Amino acid sequence: MNSTGPILDNLAALTEPVRCRILLLLERHELTVGELCSVLQLPQSTVSRHLKTLGEAGWVVSRRDGTSRYYYLPEGGEGSASPQLWNIVRAEIGETPAAGQDSKRLESTLSARRAKSEAFFASAAGEWDRLRAELFGKDFYSHSLLALLDPGWVVGDLGCGTGQVSALVAPFVEQVVAVDASSEMLGAARSRLRKHKNVVIRKGVLEKLPIDDGSLDVAAFMLVLHHLPDPVAALSEARRVLRPGGKLLIVDMYAHEREEYKQQMGHVWLGFSEDKMSKHLATSGFEPGAFHSIAPEADAKGPALFTTVAYKGVRGSKRQPRSQKVAELAKETA
């Protein structure tokens, strides 16, 4: 850089038309030296020399990404470059035939970049599932779907056990009310849920929930109903505590023949057929929804699971505005 002052340094860097064409391109897209060479149809040494001049005057900056270096314009014309000066030059140079040609070749260069990633996916198609799990794990995408939950919901985790459902859902909703009858389970739930300030934990039975009428948007019985001698009593209670239009999520086992579970784990019911569960839901006043079987994980040893969502009244009816009750629950957790 010479010592004639910033405006003249800026001007000096722009006296060469190729440098202005480079700026026009980089304004639209960050590019590597190789990509600039193919757009400008110039040898690498020439492009590198111009980039050096532009870099020294503050017109371009670069970043490294793996083995490539990308050049781009600094945000808002910061550095020693002058946005006003560039506006004048851009208006002139942008209209030239050379700039028009550059613009077309830029499209092909960017398409070539896309083709490179398409080629990767074409060759990796068979490998992609393994690679995806290797890079990001097996569960990240099902967890990411939790962001679809309504952030204003109050959710009841009924028969919460050690609080796995509550822990999963709490970051995405307004409040979780976790209920269980077992002090030991609740002890484990308390330690798991300590960091989730929007979870209220309550001891109580599912046949007489310690929750006010109409205060939940969603209630969940996850692996719970097969333990209850009277599932309809618990379903009716869930309906009482849901708001009109509220949803009930059930996850449980399809009917199976593992009698030993009664002794080993206190199961009362050997799963439920869809027909049986639909009848229970209808008797409790719910509108049953579709049943979905849950694809078993490869190393899972238990019976197949289903999930279903049932509705209290009209499907999709609007949630009430944030109620006084939620404010009280918030105080309870504070």
Ligand SMILES: C[S@@+](CC[C@H](N)C(=O)[O-])C[C@H]1O[C@@H](n2cnc3c(N)ncnc32)[C@H](O)[C@@H]1O
């Ligand atoms: C198999 S665990 C499932 C726990 C949890 N939902 C999960 O998915 O990990 C069943 C839970 O229901 C609770 N439970 C069973 N009968 C209950 C009842 N009548 N009232 C309240 N909780 C009950 C048990 O204490 C236990 O924590």
